[in-house]
Amino acid sequence: MKIPFIDLKAQFRHLEERIRQSIDTVLDHGQFIMGPEVLELESQLAEFAGSRNAITCSSGTDALLMALMGKEVGRGDAVFTTPFTFIATAEVISLLGATPVFVDIDPQTFNVDPAKLDDAINSVKQEGKLKARGVIAVDIFGLPADYDRIAPIAEQHGLFVLEDAAQSFGAVYNGKRAGALGDVAATSFFPAKPLGCYGDGGAILTDDDELARMLRSIRVHGAGEDKYHNVRIGLNGRLDTIQAAILLQKLSVFQEELDLRQKVALQFTDAFEQWANHLALQSIPNGSRSAWAQYSLLSEHKKELCAALNEAGVPTAVYYPIPLHQQGAFAHLGYRRGDLPVSEHIAEQIFSIPMHPYLHDADIQNIVEVFNSYFND
Numbered sequence: 126m127k128i129p130f131i132d133l134k135a136q137f138r139h140l141e142e143r144i145r146q147s148i149d150t151v152l153d154h155g156q157f158i159m160g161p162e163v164l165e166l167e168s169q170l171a172e173f174a175g176s177r178n179a180i181t182c183s184s185g186t187d188a189l190l191m192a193l194m195g196k197e198v199g200r201g202d203a204v205f206t207t208p209f210t211f212i213a214t215a216e217v218i219s220l221l222g223a224t225p226v227f228v229d230i231d232p233q234t235f236n237v238d239p240a241k242l243d244d245a246i247n248s249v250k251q252e253g254k255l256k257a258r259g260v261i262a263v264d265i266f267g268l269p270a271d272y273d274r275i276a277p278i279a280e281q282h283g284l285f286v287l288e289d290a291a292q293s294f295g296a297v298y299n300g301k302r303a304g305a306l307g308d309v310a311a312t313s314f315f316p317a318k319p320l321g322c323y324g325d326g327g328a329i330l331t332d333d334d335e336l337a338r339m340l341r342s343i344r345v346h347g348a349g350e351d352k353y354h355n356v357r358i359g360l361n362g363r364l365d366t367i368q369a370a371i372l373l374q375k376l377s378v379f380q381e382e383l384d385l386r387q388k389v390a391l392q393f394t395d396a397f398e399q400w401a402n403h404l405a406l407q408s409i410p411n412g413s414r415s416a417w418a419q420y421s422l423l424s425e426h427k428k429e430l431c432a433a434l435n436e437a438g439v440p441t442a443v444y445y446p447i448p449l450h451q452q453g454a455f456a457h458l459g460y461r462r463g464d465l466p467v468s469e470h471i472a473e474q475i476f477s478i479p480m481h482p483y484l485h486d487a488d489i490q491n492i493v494e495v496f497n498s499y500f501n502d
């Protein structure tokens with residue numbers, strides 16, 4: 126039998142009655158835009174992450190975009206980020222006319238390398254063409270970036286830190302939750318993310334009340350006192366009430382699901398230990414707990430392993446096959462092969478195996494067995 130890569134149906138079976146009921150409640154009250162569920166969700170998200178404000182919005186991409194709009198990023202600005210991420214992270218920088226500056230990653234955590242970040246900021250400052258404005262750190266695969274090292278560098282240079290927590294909502298870093306690790310954070314409720322809805326959705330989190338006020342305005346066409354009094358350029362960036370109602374149900378079991386993900390990840394990690402000569406895993410630093418959006422491995426035998434897994438009914442995926450500095454969309458930035466060698470190397474060797482809270486022990490065993498027989502042969 127084929128194992129699903131992410132089993133959304135298993136979660137739905139678990140929550141079906143409550144989700145159908147909560148959708149019915151919205152159909153009955155009819156406040157489809159900014160209904161009471163949206164406000165309730167914002168208060169619960171802020172509390173969960175330990176942030177003063179949560180502003181829900183239409184997607185993770187819009188959350189990133191709105192956060193940069195709130196920081197008034199524009200033409201002539203440099204925003205530093207990792208090339209080993211989904212296109213949205215850097216796309217929003219370019220959308221606002223600013224320039225993404227890619228900084229290579231740490232080979233163990235796959236997150237931006239703080240030492241290289243400092244170097245990159247210094248060279249942009251020295252060159253003097255762009256104004257260094259901010260950093261977008263990505264919590265790749267659910268593992269928070271190293272904010273205790275990133276924050277002092279950013280502060281020293283006067284830059285803001287935007288946490289791309291699209292994959293990491295629910296993760297922990299040195300006693301704090303993802304979403305509360307930068308000056309402002311963006312997360313995504315795309316269905317396949319650890320906390321997903323049944324459509325597009327996202328949220329911005331920040332302790333900065335003034336920024337939160339601005340973001341609420343940006344979310345509704347730059348509204349001032351009301352919707353028809355517009356004080357800045359904004360967009361239509363709201364989360365639907367029905368999605369908020371679904372998310373409230375999913376949030377109520379989210380911590381249990383995070384614990385189940387952790388259990389699955391530990392079983393994989395224990396089982397792969399014996400193949401340490403052939404497989405490298407994302408290393409999880411002390412004090413960090415991943416939200417396990419993906420369970421990823423590195424191998425020189427990637428192609429053969431993925432073929433063997435697929436043959437056995439185990440789907441695989443590659444996040445991400447092309448680092449952003451090598452994407453056609455950013456060709457105008459003039460990066461060359463070899464500029465960010467760690468990202469390039471990891472993109473070649475990485476692949477992900479099924480990961481979700483409802484993965485049965487038997488499925489885990491079957492997946493591990495494919496690795497065992499591949500390496501035993």
Ligand SMILES: *Cc1c(COP(=O)(O)O)cnc(C)c1O
Pocket residue numbers: 184185186187210211213214263289291292313314315325326327
């Ligand atoms: C999914 C994702 C996004 C975008 O989220 P959407 O809700 O799909 O717009 C941004 N950054 C990262 C790292 C992501 O994984």
